[in-house]
Amino acid sequence: MTSSDMRIRRIVQDLRSAFVPTPSYAKLESHFRTLLEQRRADVADGIVNNARGIVLVGQSGSGKTTAIRELIRQNKSLLQTDPTKDICEFISLQVPSPATMKFVGAATLRALGYPYSGDKQGPAIWDQVKVQLKLRQTSFLHLDEAQDLARYQTDKERQSVVNTLKSVMENSFWPTGLILSGMPDLKKIVNQDPQLARRLYPIEIGRLNALRDVTPVLDIVQKYAARAKVETKPCVCSEGFAQRLMHAADYEFGLMAEITVQALSKALFSDGTEARLELQHFADVFFDRSAAIDVMNPFVAEDFARIDPRQVFEFDGENA
Ligand SMILES: Nc1ncnc2c1ncn2[C@@H]1O[C@H](COP(=O)(O)OP(=O)(O)O)[C@@H](O)[C@H]1O
Ligand SMILES: [Mg+2]
Known part of the structure; x- marks a missing residue:
């Protein structure tokens, strides 16, 4: 393992152990x-x-x-x-x-x-x-x-x-x-x-609200990115993105935090410490979790509100 890999592992470990106060x-x-x-x-x-x-x-x-x-x-x-x-x-x-x-x-x-x-x-x-x-x-x-x-x-x-x-x-x-x-x-x-x-x-622990929780959710994504010293692209700063993330997490706070940590890990492991967090990292994480094709992926699909985010496809051997 290179020293850069070690560093990334340490950052991911730190993100996983971070507790977001609520x-x-x-x-x-x-x-x-x-x-x-x-x-x-x-x-x-x-x-x-x-x-x-x-x-x-x-x-x-x-x-x-x-x-x-x-x-x-x-x-x-x-x-x-x-x-x-x-x-x-x-x-x-x-x-x-x-x-x-x-x-x-x-x-x-x-x-x-x-x-x-x-x-x-x-x-x-x-x-x-x-x-x-x-x-x-x-x-x-x-x-x-x-x-x-x-x-x-x-x-x-x-x-x-x-x-x-x-x-x-x-x-x-x-x-x-x-x-x-x-x-x-x-x-x-x-x-x-x-x-x-x-x-x-x-x-x-109430569910997230697609309107009321836009700002807090975007804030949490920014705080996690700052903790990992990773820059964010504008596509993960919009109201629409926050709503996609909440939907992907089935409006559960913990799952929202978990997906964010996984997206940052994905960014770091694929692009190194120079990575910039973007929508595709979230889409890839959702695919890893569910094996959902793009039309069933809340980070990709146009009409994402219709998707059942808890649905896991059977062709994904690990999650079936
Ligand atoms: N306050 C929090 N800050 C950061 N991550 C959290 C927080 N609450 C939950 N999570 C993450 O959400 C996921 C689900 O949380 P968990 O406590 O297992 O939920 P539950 O017991 O209600 O099913 C875990 O990966 C956990 O790390
Ligand atoms: Mg539990």
Whole structure:
């Protein structure tokens, strides 16, 4: 590898790790700080209050998982977050499938580092989860893809999920705040029980708006390009371009950022550090992602608003 390749790799790595602050992230951080301060005050005063939590919803690609990762990173100095240490105040896991109470309990025990032997029933597993949460002093339990908690469940099972989640926060000897993130179906689970809904601060990562978000989107493209020290051509500075990019990203913030990073990487890898970012780089990225021919490519097609940007063609072996 030449030194210029190495440099480009480093720039791309830096772009990938960059987090673009958003209003919904600011809200997440502020609610989290409130919860954390309340918790610290309760512990200092020797009071056991019911915990509260956060529910973060958004479509796939909106940026939920990334936002929680950033939240942990930003709060490293205030919170013990290393899962290999005895004390771990923030534990994060993905809801397993199928999301029965037994499976979710077992996955939570595993995330807590507790060797689980598979012969117990749901309630007994959750009793063990609560013991471990206290032992590890876990104040926050994050369940990602939490919309799956409601999938393929009967009403009765769904109620038992809700009751279990509430009991984790109410648990009188060690209440743990829940952070649930998932697709919009998650709202249904939370709203099924007013008590649960009251305990969770709701945050929604909204979709981009083709008119309102033109300027912010163009701004983000410019900021990424500046970070990579890459010049931009006028074709990636227009209102029409911003709308094509939003459409290609299915109006999801995270996907918009991801496509921009990929377009810059493409520019750098094909044209070197003298590259100038242009529309074709975005079109090539969309082709790589979807194998879409030009009439189905939002960066190329005249009538791009008709295109379903999530459609992936089967002749592209990798994505099929
Ligand atoms: N605030 C952000 N800044 C930069 N990139 C982001 C941001 N939010 C999301 N992304 C990017 O968008 C993509 C999808 O984000 P992800 O968190 O996986 O979405 P979700 O969990 O909602 O499906 C990832 O590649 C991620 O790096
Ligand atoms: Mg995710």
